[in-house]
Every structure is written in C-alpha cells, then in structure tokens.
Amino acid sequence: MTGDQxxxxxxxxxxxxxxxxGGSAVSRAEHCVVACAEAWRGDGEVLASPIGLIPSLGARLxxxxxxxxxxxxxxxxxxxxxxxxxxxxxxxxRHLELVSGGRRHVMMGxxxxxxxxxQNISRIGGGEPPERxxxxxxxxxxxTLNHPVSYWVPRHSPRVFVTRxxxxxxxxxxxxxxxxxSASRYHRIPRVVSDLGVFDFETPDxxxxxxxxxxxxxxxxxxxxxxxxxxxxxxxxxxRDPGPGxxxxxxEVLDPEGLRDRxxxxxxx
Amino acid sequence: xxxxxxxxxxxVGELRSGxxxxxxxxxxxxxxxxxxxALLRTDVTELTVISCGGPDIGLLAAAGRIRxxxxxxxxxxxxxxxxxxxxxxxRGGLALTEIDEAMFLWGLRAAANRLPFLPVRAGLGSxxxxxxxxxxxxxxxxxxxxxxxxxPALRMDAALxxxxxxxxxxxxQYLGPDPYFDDLFCAAAERAYxxxxxxxxxxxxxxxxTLLIGxxxxxxxxxxxxxxxxxxxxxxxxxxxxxxxxxxxTPWDAFAERFxxxxxxAYQAAVESWHQERTR
Numbered sequence: 292m293t294g295d296q297x298x299x300x301x302x303x304x305x306x307x308x309x310x311x312x313g314g315s316a317v318s319r320a321e322h323c324v325v326a327c328a329e330a331w332r333g334d335g336e337v338l339a340s341p342i343g344l345i346p347s348l349g350a351r352l353x354x355x356x357x358x359x360x361x362x363x364x365x366x367x368x369x370x371x372x373x374x375x376x377x378x379x380x381x382x383x384x385r386h387l388e389l390v391s392g393g394r395r396h397v398m399m400g401x402x403x404x405x406x407x408x409x410q411n412i413s414r415i416g417g418g419e420p421p422e423r424x425x426x427x428x429x430x431x432x433x434x435t436l437n438h439p440v441s442y443w444v445p446r447h448s449p450r451v452f453v454t455r456x457x458x459x460x461x462x463x464x465x466x467x468x469x470x471x472x473s474a475s476r477y478h479r480i481p482r483v484v485s486d487l488g489v490f491d492f493e494t495p496d497x498x499x500x501x502x503x504x505x506x507x508x509x510x511x512x513x514x515x516x517x518x519x520x521x522x523x524x525x526x527x528x529x530x531r532d533p534g535p536g537x538x539x540x541x542x543e544v545l546d547p548e549g550l551r552d553r554x555x556x557x558x559x560x
Numbered sequence: 561x562x563x564x565x566x567x568x569x570x571x572v573g574e575l576r577s578g579x580x581x582x583x584x585x586x587x588x589x590x591x592x593x594x595x596x597x598a599l600l601r602t603d604v605t606e607l608t609v610i611s612c613g614g615p616d617i618g619l620l621a622a623a624g625r626i627r628x629x630x631x632x633x634x635x636x637x638x639x640x641x642x643x644x645x646x647x648x649x650x651r652g653g654l655a656l657t658e659i660d661e662a663m664f665l666w667g668l669r670a671a672a673n674r675l676p677f678l679p680v681r682a683g684l685g686s687x688x689x690x691x692x693x694x695x696x697x698x699x700x701x702x703x704x705x706x707x708x709x710x711x712p713a714l715r716m717d718a719a720l721x722x723x724x725x726x727x728x729x730x731x732x733q734y735l736g737p738d739p740y741f742d743d744l745f746c747a748a749a750e751r752a753y754x755x756x757x758x759x760x761x762x763x764x765x766x767x768x769x770t771l772l773i774g775x776x777x778x779x780x781x782x783x784x785x786x787x788x789x790x791x792x793x794x795x796x797x798x799x800x801x802x803x804x805x806x807x808x809x810t811p812w813d814a815f816a817e818r819f820x821x822x823x824x825x826a827y828q829a830a831v832e833s834w835h836q837e838r839t840r
Binding site: 367383419423428431436460473476 | 586613631632633634635640641645646649650651652653655658659660661662663665680681682683684685686687688690691706707708737738739740741
C-alpha cells in the first residue's frame with residue numbers, strides 16, 4: 292500500500308531527499324494528512340479549526356484542493372488566505388459566537404475517547420483531587436453541541452481509546468441522545484483519525500467503527516491498541532493514497548521541512 | 561474628572577482575603593502579571609478566581625492563594641499544560657469549578673448586564689454538569705420548548721486587566737488583534753484595576769474601536785511598563801518564550817526566590833539579568 296509512487300506523482304525523485312528515505316513512498320504522516328483533509332470535504336463555507344500540526348496540514352490541503360471555500364485563521368484572531376493575507380477578524384468573543392452559530396468544523400485532540408465518542412482533555416481520574424490535571428474542558432462542550440467535531444489522535448493506544456472517559460468534555464452520541472433534543476440537534480462527530488486508521492460512528496447504535504486502515508497497519512494492531520470492541524466492515528478498506536497533486540502540495544508547499552513525520556514518528560513509514 | 565492613577569501596591573491594597581477576583585487576558589496572553597505579582601506580595605488569600613487561566617493562575621495557585629478557581633482551562637499556550645497549577649491541583653490545593661469557554665463568556669455577559677443567568681446550549685450532556693451540581697437548566701417558554709444550561713452570572717468583587725494604553729481617568733485602549741474579555745471583566749466587577757504599558761494624556765488620532773474600556777467601569781489605573789511579562793502583549797512585544805520555559809521547568813520555590821522577592825522594579829531587573837546570563 293505504501294508502494295513506490297515515483298511513476299505516478301510526476302515529481303522529481305530528488306525532491307524526496309533524506310526525509311523520505313530515498314524513495315517517494317507515501318509516509319504514514321501523509322496518509323494521516325489526507326485522512327484529516329477528508330474530514331472537511333463537502334463542508335462548504337465554514338471555519339475549519341484544526342488543532343495540531345497534522346490536522347492543520349489536512350485543513351489547508353482541503354482548502355487548496357476539494358474544499359476551496361473553507362475559512363482558516365492564523366491561530367489567533369485573524370482569518371487568513373493561503374498567502375497569509377488577512378480576510379477577516381475573529382477574536383475569541385466572535386469565535387465563540389461563530390461556534391454557537393454552527394458554521395464551523397473543528398478537529399480537536401483527545402486525551403481519552405470512548406466508543407460513543409465522548410472525549411476528555413480535562414483530567415485523569417474523575418474525583419477530587421484529580422490524579423493528573425490536564426488542560427480543562429476548554430470549548431469541547433460548546434463545540435460538540437453546536438457543530439461537527441472530529442478528533443485527531445497521533446498515538447493510538449488503549450490509554451486513549453478507553454471504555455469510559457474520566458470526564459466528558461466533548462459529548463459523545465450516547466450522552467447527547469440522553470441529554471435530549473437540544474443537545475443532539477446539532478451534534479455530529481464525522482470522524483476520528485489516528486496514526487493507525489480512520490474511525491466513524493456509522494453503526495446502528497452510534498458506536499465506533501473502523502472506517503479504514505492506514506496502509507501498512509494490520510487489523511490486529513488496531514484491535515490491540517483499542518480498549519473496546521470496534522465494528523469492522525467487510526471488506527475493510529484502506530485509507531486512500533494522496534494523489535500526485537496532493538503529495539506535491541504536502542511536500543513542497545505546506546510542509547517542506549517534513550515536520551509531519553516527526554509528529555507521527557519513524558515507525559510510520 | 562478624577563485622577564485614578566495609583567501604584568500596583570495601592571491597587572492590590574484594596575483587595576481582601578475571600579474576595580472573588582477576575583483576571584483578564586487569555587492563557588499566556590496579555591495577563592495583568594505586574595498586578596498579580598503585587599498581589600503575591602500581600603497576604604491576601606482564600607480567593608475565588610475567575611480567569612481564562614494562564615501563568616496568573618500558576619503563580620497564585622503555587623503560592624496557595626486560591627481557594628476556588630472558575631475557569632474553562634489553564635494553559636501557557638506554547639507549553640500546553642501549566643505545571644505549577646497542575647501540581648497544586650494534584651495535591652488538592654484548590655477547588656475547581658470547570659466551565660466551558662462559551663459558558664464563561666455568557667457568564668461574564670450575564671454579570672455585565674445584571675442578569676442572574678443567560679441560556680447556552682453548551683454544557684448539556686457533558687460532565688461540567690456533574691462536577692458543578694449547582695448548575696441548573698432552563699426551558700424555553702416559546703414553541704420550541706428547548707432546554708438550555710442557565711449559566712450563572714460571573715459577578716466579581718474586583719477585576720484586574722492589562723491594556724496597552726490608558727489615560728488617568730480609566731479609559732483603556734488595546735492595540736493587539738484581540739480584546740479578549742477585558743471590558744466584560746471590568747463591567748462584571750464591583751471594582752476594576754487597569755494596568756497599562758503606558759499612561760497617555762488622550763487618544764487623539766486613535767482608531768475608535770481600539771478604545772475598549774470606558775472610565776465608568778474602572779476604579780484605578782496603574783502604569784506598569786512590561787507589566788504583562790512574561791505573557792504576550794502584542795503588538796508591543798510577544799511572549800517571553802525563553803523565560804516562560806524556564807518558569808515552567810523551575811521548581812516553584814527556586815523561581816519565587818529569584819524573581820518574586822522584591823517589588824516590580826526588582827522583578828524586571830531580575831528578568832533582565834537572567835536574559836543576560838543566558839546569552840552570555
């Protein structure tokens with residue numbers, strides 16, 4: 292699956308340099324970037340809010356290719372074009388109103404994530420004091436009740452994919468349904484992307500499903516790294532390769548220094 | 561018009577133990593750090609603090625001054641987790657009322673508008689309702705009949721904020737890209753203390769939209785050049801990342817010993833000599 296793309300991508304072989312080990316095989320990080328980009332396909336004119344490097348590359352790739360109307364920020368208060376030009380103002384107070392208005396799709400991180408998509412970034416240990424104090428709920432409650440929320444997990448492990456999260460920050464499908472129509476009305480978790488695969492909740496009980504394996508990953512490995520049973524479709528697809536144009540954008544325009552590979556680690560090749 | 565200028569000592573001298581205090585800025589951005597340092601030099605303690613938390617919370621929590629924190633997060637931005645705050649939390653050193661960012665903003669608005677609550681969708685289904693069992697919901701009286709969280713007003717006894725410019729009467733101007741919630745903090749508080757990078761005689765030629773805070777909501781004005789240090793104060797200066805990294809990796813006692821023993825002038829001098837040692 293990570294086969295040699297030299298013939299297909301129209302690139303000069305030399306461009307790969309040392310970063311890609313002498314070939315232009317698609318790296319795991321590049322599959323992750325494309326899998327993240329796909330989260331924003333068809334979203335139209337909404338704010339794409341990627342948290343973390345790989346989701347950021349994905350959002351920008353989506354805007355440069357199949358989702359050109361996406362809005363992106365400079366990470367602070369400005370809405371910016373691909374060349375860095377300013378097209379609008381979005382300080383925190385307006386940002387939170389945009390969230391409530393629903394014209395946004397965020398890809399957040401997760402310290403813990405369960406089979407119905409409940410997410411925790413606040414603390415480890417549900418009691419007082421916490422075993423580990425993490426960031427806090429931040430905007431996870433408002434995000435998940437108002438607009439699509441996807442997740443990015445750079446190191447898929449049973450410590451992240453747990454049976455039950457210690458504190459529900461991002462609301463999952465079971466909790467949204469139990470909280471009533473006001474909670475579930477705009478609730479949607481389109482996808483979870485990890486370094487091993489793509490996951491969604493396209494099952495009758497809205498529990499997590501393995502939507503695709505990244506090339507080079509086995510189903511056994513995903514199962515061993517997940518603390519609950521996953522629904523697995525038959526046949527099981529692989530995450531698609533980036534096209535030649537997408538590879539060129541990732542490697543030459545969006546991340547010429549190859550920072551993406553550092554986030555995923557050398558294992559993912 | 562009255563002259564409201566005062567020293568940092570005089571401003572924090574009006575605070576009392578047990579008060580509810582709001583701190584402006586956001587994370588490690590434009591925090592009124594000089595006022596927080598001045599507060600550390602008093603014996604005021606048992607505070608309830610309302611903040612989009614950054615190192616302001618780390619300093620006060622490490623020094624044991626916070627009884628309860630009301631916040632959606634505490635972060636140093638470039639260092640995701642605030643180590644001194646975490647340590648205080650993990651040893652049971654302070655209680656936390658954890659609310660969502662939108663709940664926080666609407667809570668400030670409720671207080672600024674003298675309303676007991678405002679409805680928000682955020683919070684339903686999440687554990688903010690579990691960790692704060694005093695939170696209530698409210699049902700729309702209209703046809704939709706939807707249920708929302710009734711975010712209680714975040715009223716405070718005093719607010720501390722830092723802006724780029726202010727006049728002697730308490731009018732404040734921000735020059736960076738984001739006002740954060742500083743005007744709302746001042747409006748939500750009984751008393752508000754505004755520190756600024758530079759005191760000015762007026763705002764001739766200013767872009768009117770930068771005049772964020774009106775004097776009617778300000779009790780005291782304090783000129784504290786570099787007073788947001790080590791947080792960012794764009795466009796004047798960015799975050800002092802090197803200093804922040806050192807703060808985040810230095811045991812609290814050692815940090816306090818070197819930087820927090822004297823007044824604000826001594827702090828700024830200690831920061832300068834730390835940078836000189838580092839680059840030597």
